[in-house]
Amino acid sequence: MFGYVAVLGAVLIWGLSYIVMKSTTAEYPQMLFQFWRYAAVSLVYFTIFHRSLRAMPRRIWRVGLVHLGLSNFVLSFFSIYAVQLTTPTRVVVINSFIICVVPLLRWVHDRCKPTGQEKAAIAIAIAAIAFLIGPQEQGMNLGDGLAFIGMIGYAYSIVLTHRLLAKEGATVSQVSVLGIVGCMLFFAVAAAIYACFNQEAAALSALTSQPETLAGIAFMVVFVSLAANLLQVHGQRRLPPVTVSILFCLEPAVTAALDYALLGNKPSIRVLLCGLLLIAATLTATLPSKSKKRSKEATLDL
Numbered sequence: 001m002f003g004y005v006a007v008l009g010a011v012l013i014w015g016l017s018y019i020v021m022k023s024t025t026a027e028y029p030q031m032l033f034q035f036w037r038y039a040a041v042s043l044v045y046f047t048i049f050h051r052s053l054r055a056m057p058r059r060i061w062r063v064g065l066v067h068l069g070l071s072n073f074v075l076s077f078f079s080i081y082a083v084q085l086t087t088p089t090r091v092v093v094i095n096s097f098i099i100c101v102v103p104l105l106r107w108v109h110d111r112c113k114p115t116g117q118e119k120a121a122i123a124i125a126i127a128a129i130a131f132l133i134g135p136q137e138q139g140m141n142l143g144d145g146l147a148f149i150g151m152i153g154y155a156y157s158i159v160l161t162h163r164l165l166a167k168e169g170a171t172v173s174q175v176s177v178l179g180i181v182g183c184m185l186f187f188a189v190a191a192a193i194y195a196c197f198n199q200e201a202a203a204l205s206a207l208t209s210q211p212e213t214l215a216g217i218a219f220m221v222v223f224v225s226l227a228a229n230l231l232q233v234h235g236q237r238r239l240p241p242v243t244v245s246i247l248f249c250l251e252p253a254v255t256a257a258l259d260y261a262l263l264g265n266k267p268s269i270r271v272l273l274c275g276l277l278l279i280a281a282t283l284t285a286t287l288p289s290k291s292k293k294r295s296k297e298a299t300l301d302l
Helices: 002-024 030-054 058-085 088-095 098-110 116-133 142-166 172-197 204-208 211-236 241-263 269-286 290-301
Strands: none
Touching: 002 030, 002 058, 002 088, 002 211, 002 241, 030 058, 030 172, 030 211, 058 088, 058 142, 058 172, 088 142, 088 241, 088 269, 098 116, 098 142, 116 269, 142 172, 142 211, 172 211, 204 211, 211 241, 241 269
16 A cells, blocks of 8 residues: 555655746756756765765676666656647647557566556556547647656666566665666766856856756655655555556646646646546556455455
8 A cells, every 4th residue: 555655655645746947947957957956966966875886796886876767857858848839738748658668678578477457557547648639629749758768768678677576676765876876977968068158147156046947846846856766766666567557647637737726727628538548557556356356365264
């Protein structure tokens, strides 16, 4: 039960994070916003978990910093630009493609096939996604394409987190630190390149003169990079990757409500139907099957 509560808590925080990113980066470079965010949280992580990092084997460092860090970078880099070109609701709905990509990646890397119950949930989720990409008043745009690329990084981060926890024996704090620090290193390179061509925008004074941006970075550090990240990893210690990816499909419902309440972006009927189907997919994957109930009843009878 704690695994479900942890992942759903992370979903709630992430649903609000896209609203924060859109509203606080309107007048500040998105690239630098993400760099300062990850630099700050990396410092916090190293301060808190430095003892846990000393005993890690090199292979965990390599997978965590390079592969998991790159996956998080792809998600963060493309998502923050996508949210400026489309609505936060559409970004998180596109992120729900992980319901299809995570099982595919699990099969490619681990030859792990989804269960029958998970297959049913995937089928419902695919039907839900069809409402987004079908002909409609807005159509697909550049923001949707950027969000789709970010979703690929999202799916890989779920699979790699499971591998580090289940196969490499890494702890929750180790995986969280490596994913954040690895992402920060990639953003440091990207920010350095950006600063070479935009020195005035990259100046520290440009950041300190915008209190709303500073507040947004503080929110992303405390609630998203710390609280939500730790909740996700704790949840993945207790739940299979496909179930986690399905739970993340609840994010559109959360973001749509917040998007309308805070930014006034009213979701279309198609997006609402998509969200309802994604909730149905989540229930299909998480509710205990009849076979499990029968096995439990048989155990009690014995």
